[in-house]
Amino acid sequence: MALLQESLFDISAYLSKDTIRLLIRIAIFLAISFPILFTLRGWAHKYFEKKYSSHYSMLAGKLILYVGLTLIVVTVMGQLGISLAPLLGAAGIVGVAIGFASQTSVSNIISGLFLIAEGPFKVDDIITVKNTTGVVLSIDILSVKLRTFNNQFVRIPNETLIKTEVTNITRFPIRRLSTTISVAHKENIGEVRDILMEVAEKNEYALLEPEPVITFDTIQPSSIDLVFKVWAQVAEYISLKNTIHEEIKVAFDEAGVEIPFPHISLYAGEATNPLPVRLEGESFKSDK
Numbered sequence: 001m002a003l004l005q006e007s008l009f010d011i012s013a014y015l016s017k018d019t020i021r022l023l024i025r026i027a028i029f030l031a032i033s034f035p036i037l038f039t040l041r042g043w044a045h046k047y048f049e050k051k052y053s054s055h056y057s058m059l060a061g062k063l064i065l066y067v068g069l070t071l072i073v074v075t076v077m078g079q080l081g082i083s084l085a086p087l088l089g090a091a092g093i094v095g096v097a098i099g100f101a102s103q104t105s106v107s108n109i110i111s112g113l114f115l116i117a118e119g120p121f122k123v124d125d126i127i128t129v130k131n132t133t134g135v136v137l138s139i140d141i142l143s144v145k146l147r148t149f150n151n152q153f154v155r156i157p158n159e160t161l162i163k164t165e166v167t168n169i170t171r172f173p174i175r176r177l178s179t180t181i182s183v184a185h186k187e188n189i190g191e192v193r194d195i196l197m198e199v200a201e202k203n204e205y206a207l208l209e210p211e212p213v214i215t216f217d218t219i220q221p222s223s224i225d226l227v228f229k230v231w232a233q234v235a236e237y238i239s240l241k242n243t244i245h246e247e248i249k250v251a252f253d254e255a256g257v258e259i260p261f262p263h264i265s266l267y268a269g270e271a272t273n274p275l276p277v278r279l280e281g282e283s284f285k286s287d288k
Contacts, residue, residue: 026079030072037068058123058138059116108142111158115139121168128167129156174207175237177230181248182223184258189216192226195255199247200230205240207231223260
């Protein structure tokens with residue numbers, strides 16, 4: 001206790017009473033300001049996430065934090081008697097120099113403002129940029145952060161997103177699965193259509209409105225190709241893709257529909273009768 005009193009006495013010897021009062025006021029101001037600032041940021045997070053989305057919640061939280069910190073710094077500097085005019089002048093000169101030296105960063109900042117204003121995607125959306133697909137973690141001033149499906153972190157500069165085609169996979173509530181179904185030339189296309197429609201009706205993830213569509217694609221040398229288009233909720237798209245192909249295979253097996261494989265028929269001048277080919281196993285072995 002005596003040591004503490006001696007330390008306070010030594011400090012008071014170097015500081016005037018007015019200075020000590022000023023430091024106490026600043027300390028009290030900081031002790032009150034920071035809890036209020038973080039409370040306001042938390043309230044903004046919850047309000048905007050509930051009323052709008054997590055994207056606007058994150059932006060509102062950052063805006064309140066940056067504005068609040070700026071006000072706290074300006075207030076403390078004012079209490080300490082530090083004039084802001086020289087600092088602003090110096091900051092302007094430094095800002096011009098930094099601007100010329102970091103044109104890419106400025107471009108990313110401007111691009112980020114355009115992304116926020118246009119809103120092509122938001123936090124938690126799944127987007128594809130070039131060959132990268134992932135969940136949007138944050139939309140920041142300089143870049144957008146993604147988490148890919150194999151749990152990799154990807155940072156994409158905002159300028160790249162402005163200049164590149166971006167596909168928002170989860171922008172709309174439903175998504176269509178288009179898959180090519182190949183059957184042998186001998187199969188009845190009408191019966192195949194009925195089997196596919198029945199599979200779609202029984203699948204728990206397939207939507208009947210919009211209704212599934214089956215279109216004739218092309219005739220290949222070994223198959224007839226149909227395109228089977230089925231709609232699903234965005235959250236159930238992967239489940240639809242995994243289940244419906246298995247169900248099509250089971251339905252084709254039960255109905256005796258042949259799923260073709262590439263093969264070649266040899267003809268000896270006749271249009272309909274292929275040239276018979278026979279492999280002689282024993283003679284083949286003896287020749288070797």
